[in-house]
Amino acid sequence: MGSISLNKVSKSFGDVQVIPPLDLEINDGEFVVFVGPSGCGKSTLLRLIAGLEDLTSGAISIDGADATNAAPAQRGLAMVFQSYALYPHMTVRKNIAFPLKMAGMDPAEQDRRIAGAAKVLNLTDYLDRRPGQLSGGQRQRVAIGRAIVREPSAFLFDEPLSNLDAALRVNMRLEICDLHKTLATTMIYVTHDQVEAMTMADKIVVLHDGYIEQVGSPLELYENPVNKFVAGFIGSPKMNFIAGAPAQKRGADSIGIRPEHLTVSRDAGEWAGVVGVSEHLGSDTFLHVNVDGIGMVNVRASGEFRVKYGEQVFLSPIEEKIHRFDAAGLSI
């Protein structure tokens, strides 16, 4: 069991309101990702759920029971920190055993759970080492091991992959997804990386300046963003926003079109432009095209499309993929 509901939760530090009152429902077994730019309050929100920060107002309930004023340890949640927060003077075994020892669990049961966690996380050979002797990915796994032995009702991850190199990040992403499938426990994951959010989440919560902009599945957010912020934040490379004549023609204040929804041609199209930098990735080619009267437009072309700096190309948007926004930035 691990359903969490936030009711009019807000947080202020002194006079600064970091999180205005917000409501959120997290269902049992869901993988929820909080995503947003730096300083949007996503980590604070996670710490409020963990109990590491006190609410300014509102209520939190976990599994239907009120947990607003419960101490962190009583909430039955486990957290994996950005810096892993391993205890440097303890061996891996002692690190993983620490929450069990604090709970006064019987040693035989402790050993059974540690062995289980070590097997799941491939840590069996490292149990007698210290965190200082492990690589980044292994430390990450120890931190996760320390969380899973408690058999919590939900896991909280605070940007756990941001200290890893790119290749390891992709691996750990898969391992965490696998773990979620195996354990079927609620997981709340905070990241600023929309790729992590898109690949891992069942449900994405997009935060901006403390406000929840939109909640939905990855594809919902990609296909139907409610406003310009979500449209620009989800998807890589970023959506192009175009104001002026092309927007007015379509009855909007501005329009957004994703790089992958533009067709490129050398002969004819709606807009003419000059190719700036082109990034050839093999599978795709990303073009930065300078269109007269619009500005820089990012385009994704197929990998076979070979262009050079300064060449002229024509772009036309796929009409049904255009997102239209009103003057306030909301989708029409």
Added chain:
Amino acid sequence: MATAHSRTAARFMLSPAVILLLGWMIVPLSMTLYFSFQRYNLLMPGQEAWVGFLNYKYFLTDPAFFAALWNTLMLVGGVLLITVVGGIALAVLLDQPMWGQGIVRILVIAPFFVMPTVSALVWKNMFMNPVNGLFAYIAKFLGMQPFDFLAHAPLMSIILIVAWQWLPFATLILLTAMQSLDSEQQEAAEMDGASVVSRFIYLTLPHLGRAITVVVLIQTIFLLSIFAEILVTTNGGPGYASTNITYLVYAQSLLQFDVGGGSAGGIIAVILANIVAIFLMRMVGKNLET
């Protein structure tokens, strides 16, 4: 680029400093060694002669020697105990956010700036004096007999004075170590269900291990040679109750004018200090390894 040529040049340029430091150390040491084998008493000029180990024999069989040895160990151990325990307690308190933190921290460090003779005299005359001292005043106020600290518990009194002087040092080192404790670790332990006390035992103390080692090693070096505090308060007395090895060497060579015997005592003090150092490194040195 550490080529053979640059290494030679580096050694060449380092050598003046090394030779100077080596000479600084070796000349007094070898002179002390030389005197320790001489009959050399300032009251009997012109009778200097080689006496072998006679000076050592007299110094080591002097009943004062064992009293002084014991006092030295008690002094070092007692001050270390008070400063480490008190330093940890003060560091925990000073680590809490509070109003006037900067001033309080400076006040705590202040005793370290007071010269040993001055602080010992202040303690002797203003606090511990059985007639005019603050402690005597308090005792009389409470209707008790004033206690003559320096006469009845001389070693304890000196331990107290020296501990007061060294407490700021321990507090300072331990406080800086405390501040480098990762707050995420604390929070992780909080999530893991550790109480304030368990967090102190399992996180803070092991984290402070290295700083405690540094405090113990550095203080031991200085505490083995405590002298001024004894000279201005008890003069090593009553009897030998507050004489340590350093003071005994002083008494031998400058009160009894026996330079030879004093030198032998000095060499013995050096040997004892090394023995203490070996034991210390055995006990706590492993904390300094990563």
